[in-house]
Amino acid sequence: MEELKDELEKLSKAYVDNPENEEKILIPFIKRLLELPMKERRKLLPVIKDLRWIKSRFAGCLSETHCKPAQARFLSAVQFVCGNKREIDMAYDMKFDMLCKLLPLYCPVWLTDFINDDKTWYGFDLNYEELMQLMDMGYLKELHSGRIAKVLPWVTRIRSKKPQGDDTFNSDFLLRRDITLKEHIWALFEHESGIGYQDDCAKAAYKKGITARDESISIALYRFSLDGHVDRNRLLKATLATFHRNFKKDMTGWFAGFFETLQPTTEELLSLQEEMMQVFTSSYTKPVNVMLQQFKKIAAEDGFCYQEFVERVTTLFFSSPKNSLLTIHAIFEKIATQHPEMKEACCIALCQLFLKKDESLQRKAAGFISKYGDASSSVLQETLQSYQPEMFQSVQAIIATFNAQSTNKPNNTKTANAGAANSETINAEATNTASNAATADHPSADSLSEEPTMEALRICKEDNRISFPANKEDFLFQLSRLFDMEDSWEIDTTIAAIITFHPQLDEEDFSRMEPIFQRASNAVINSWIAYEDLLATFLLEYQRLWAQKDTSKTGVLRNMFTRLEERLKGIDSNRGAYDERAFKRLADWKPGYSDATCFTPIQKLWLDVIRRVKDGSTLPLLSTPTHTPAYIQATELVRRLAAYQAADAKPCTWDFQLAIARCAMEDKEEAIATARQVLKNEYLHLFLFLLDENTMPEPPYTHQPAWVTAGLVKSPETEFEAFKSFSCCTLPHNYLSGDYEWKELKSKEKPYETDRRLLQLEFYKWHEYAERNSHQLWQEHLILNSKYNIDDSRYMEPLLCCFPNRPEPLIAQIISCYLSFGTPQEDSKRSIAHALRMLLSFHCPLREMSLLLLGGSLLFVDKTVRSYAAELWIEGLTAGRINNRRTGEILARLISMELAPLKRFTTQVYESMYKRSTFHNHQLEELLTVLICGLPDKPVTGLKQLLELHLELLSNNHSRITDEQLRQRLQEWTASSNLKKVITSLNNL
Template sequence: KDMAGWFAEFFETLQPTAGELLSLQEEIMKIFTSSYTKPVNIMLQQLKNIATEEGFRYQEFIERTTSLFFSSPKNALLTLYSIFEKIVAQHPEMKEPCCITLCQLFLKKDESLQKKAANFISKYGNVSSSKLQETLQSYQPEILQSAQAILASFKPQSAEPHLAEEANATEDILHTICREDNRIPFPADKEDFLFQLSRLFDMEENWEIETTIAAIIAFHPQLDKEDLNRMEPIFQRAANMVANSWEPYEDLLATFLLEYQRLWAQTDNSNTGVLRNMFTRLEEKLKGIDKNRGAYDERSFKRLADWKPGYSNATCFTPIQQLWLNVIRQIKGGNSLPLLSTPTHTPAYLQATELIRRLAVYQEAGKKPCSWDFQLAIARCAMEDKEEAIVTARQLLHDEYLHLCLFLLDENTQPEPPYNHPTAWVAAGLVKAPETEFKAFKSFSCNTLPHNHLTGNYEWKEVKPKENSYETDRRLLQLDFHKWHKYIERNSHQLWQEHLIINSKYNMDDSRYMEPLLCCYPNRPEPLIAQIISNYMAFGTPQEDSKRTLACALRMLLSFHCPLKEMSLLLLSGSLLFVDKTVRSYAAELWVEGLTAGRINNRRVGEILARLINMELAPLKRFTTQVYESMYKRSAFHNHQLEELLTVFISGLPDKPVTGLKQLLELYLELLTINRSKVTNEQLLQRLQEWATNSNLKKVTTSLNKL
């Protein structure tokens, strides 16, 4: 706590400029998950300084501050309030989202805070908005009389249970994938590029790394000997990483950069031959002069084409390695065609019209794009504004590129030959309709695995620890794919997804490169989510890497816009029961956001939770506590969704009352009272009748039956 506070004060003491703060928004907002109030307070003050600046990520700010209303002291809440004031002044279209978010202040029993929220809503709220009225209705029992008087003109109506459609339509502005405020900037000129390259190993976001690599292709023809001298520190740093790093993604990135440096070394005719000397020194060091490295000398500096992870046979990085090898080949061959897959919008989306324009450049040049690049571009394609993209495709593309884009974007278009890019066609099918096995693709040489391996649609069951094993944790998922060697035999090695089935937790490690892997699948992350569950969702005493990886996966799912399928729903449900509070908090936020955006099958979450409790994997109290802290009373809509979730969940619990059931039933009773509902589910009514014989549960079950 003291250290976190010291660094927060240090940040403040450095007096960052507006430009610096704007460039650090992602890092600053990550601090909102801190369990300490001081760093959060200081970062809110910093963001307040840039709330009126162009480039302030106001939509993301509104989304990510939701959890702060539950845990922050009054001074932080007042800062939040003043930032919301600045946002609506600059962006009038955000009035309703801000009003709805600030309703959470009514959960505080502080009259001044409640009056501030009421005044804000009275000033900026739309009296005729049914969504705002319903939200206010859900907070009615909590709103003090003085605040009620300010809100008299709103006269909220009784909440109706069928709110899903309106809720989905209301927040469209927050759920557009490609917006101006999340557009990824490309280096404006050579100076901008050189600065960006110098930060390559310090970049937090994967899209920054990818943009920099794409920029190497664009700016390499403009670079001269003086620029090379300026790049030497980053090359030297890459050499040190190859010599000392054990993190595969970092090692791969450094190897790529040294491979790029070799292109310069071949033209280094100066007297000193600085680059050649650097390679000689590095290779000598790694050939055994440094005896302490022992057996690991063999993984020393190799060419990018020969790179492998230092201590495993994992193939999950092979497609990235192949993609970067293609970048080297392009630069070497003087080919400055753009990479198709470089994302245009955070965290990893590619605008459909931009993909079409890039394909048109290849079409005009008569060049064939790299298969890995083409697959990745399709996997990242933002599935929105399809009509505009289809019009653009008809204008700019012809033959196979046109047919492929129409198949991807138009629901009614089927595959049409020729199929000169079979892996791209399969990738398009997996984005468009993952449940469908297209007959046209069955004969492709790349289509060798059972379809569910590519979609991540696995059966799951609890995995109990083996006897006499050092692993004591019970795990949540045993994937049903073939034994590793049999899988390798059947793998065509041509599809990006085929490289994801990983036979060991240690081949995957933690969130340092979990994010780059997830960023390959913003539309359909299920195959990788299945791997994460299989390797990291352990119920017992999890390691730190498990906590980091699960939190990273949930955070990435929060930033994506895809519907959550079975594996993601299993990750969400398991995380709501996980021992680590940060993981549970992310899961709760994913539930809230996912329902608002229409991404979640709520009933299925209830069924999975019941099944996990029946497996006796975790205490029920963890879930009940998390619901009280961050899922209950979020809005009228969410209260009705929570009622549906709990109805399914409680109906599926064991006949014999589990520990903590009384608290869950008391929460359910409160929720039904607020929603003005009663128990109608036949299975649940029968359960309540059985549990009424238990003296500890008799009072709450009787109250539920009387509603």
């Protein structure tokens, strides 16, 4: 075998890719390998992995680059005949012609599943036509719709043979095979695909003159729907159905545009009204707006379902953008004109526009009500009265004028009424008179909830207490759903329960556990999620533990383990021996794609659980949370540690650190009193230091990592002198506390359009600390993390729940990896939103990194992220854990850096931060004051709207400008004609 490995290395490094070498070198070598058993061939896999990457060292850092294409082509062919489905990670390097030469020699049973796996990154680079040829040849048994959706959009593209040449397109390729338009095309309407990008390229080629006509798939399908190649009615309905499939925004936008491209006729639109109205529930605005435009076309037709439209469209008033609301207003105009009985229903529905903090929209609604409303209607008057606190003063003037003129007007005087309602023609005197009257009756801030009590919110309450399994049955049920648990505290509790209930389990109980062990083996083989893989490996380690100890005559436990092993064996020699990784030891586990060590402490903690079960120890884990999302009641933690002290047992250092990191910092007096009663020596000193503000560290320091962790929980910004000599303190203190500086970025020629990141953490420098890292602190493993380990909630929640009292180090990484201000990827939006949700669930003060995330999220392009940030601001102020002035300074600095337009923040304030309570209105006033003072001397885009918001807020709060810096700043801006009017109004308050 060693000779074969040497030969593989020599051949691959010297290989030159051409047909002659394929026939004389590569194929003969493959045939020789196929003469060996699969078990022997598999021994070449580590060699292939080493040869694939060329290692080098630069500036003290180890880096790896991919081998040359010819060598990769050689190695991919060898790997194809040596590995199983999970191990083939070089398939992309294998071209179609090579695959066709290998399949007659060796066709693995996993080939069809491997090709159809649309979730892996390591599939073959095969196009639609090549896949169809494999089906024709009988090697590919079936082609799943998900794989079809991935490859079909590219069928029209003709790659240029020149390196810098332009690709061309031919949509007639869709007509090559009958099955394409009869069956396969519908996969595009069921799965995510690259059809939008492909269409953009085809349209660009047409604009450049590369193609004689528009060869985009959207235009092609439109033509095919007219000439009978595609069922047009099915095409329209399938397009409407895509808006309920949770597609990404760009994909949904493409289908919305495609519906317009199909140019549905009036008859078709009338027949599709129900399906079109169902689109109103879409979370994206473009399809909704497209449907509204289509309804506008048929609003005057006899078959228009106007009553149902009015009922269904009311759900859009809160979430839709301005252009959509204007379209609804125009449709309502047609309905009110043609169907007089609907006037009041339309007026009442449009009253919801008064909740929009857009003066022009409110004036539109007021004008409609003045034109079509009946002032004598008590229902309409009561509705208007309920919305009055939300109206701008000019809008109140219109409604007041409408009421005054409507009381004496005769019937059928629509023209006069409309003239009176026209807000653009109301003279200044009438406006001022009505405005003053409205202001006198305006409840404004007085109608809001009062200032909240600033008592510290409870962390550990009865309603968030975590229930530990009450008995063996509860434990077995909880264990059975281990892979289905959404919250990390459930997993923590279940693993801790293994220690308690393992001694009570018998053979029958272990038999009932077989399904969860089978799921674990499946997860190890198929899952790409590191945390899930680690959890599965832990379960298989636990299974091995008791299976090896089975001494019963029946051997039921050993037999169960054997069945799992046999299940992983191949049906024939193509599958080879069972996948050893499914039975690898927990101690040898590591992420398969990264050298990051953020999961190492969790791995070592779970190894300690295995050791306890093996030794028969029933001492509880210190770190199991008692209250959601990840807190341990301080008194309970003291009692747990007292149990270790009584048993003269030393806690696992990772368990000890995690327990302290999760300790709820409340009820300190009770916990201190309990500690004085049940703890002694170092344990007592440690807890007094943690819980008592005035107590300093006191030796001995046997548990150094626990002391450092206690210091980070108690006062993260303090670097305690007593800890500096500890062997575990090898990194700069700010790396452990997450206190990073963020430097101002250079301005760009095109602000708001660049993908500039807010915080540039130099990850490669962190690795310089790896060699002299003590590897004793949980934080040390966390900061050597990478983007791929905090990808989204699957990783982020377990990691953040390790540090509910000080999530700053992880928050810094999330900012660095995901908080950009260009067009974000879906994983960026998902990750930022999840981080904000986690901060909402914690009770810790928001320090610099968390405030930076909050400020950046209030300016983020995604509305959902901004909404979470607004809720965090609301909750954080209520709980007294946000520095409001610092938040305003951060916002001012971000806007000054031209990272994002100011309009995003102003819009979010109107939608979810303004008028939440009297207290929050005053806090918002302070925030805006600090923000405005920190803006650049040259007025930024959107400043007028911000000042108008500030004016509205001051009027609502019955306040006026008292900050001299703000007065000076406004005085500097009076030179701008665009701002002069609003600044004058501010100064006259």
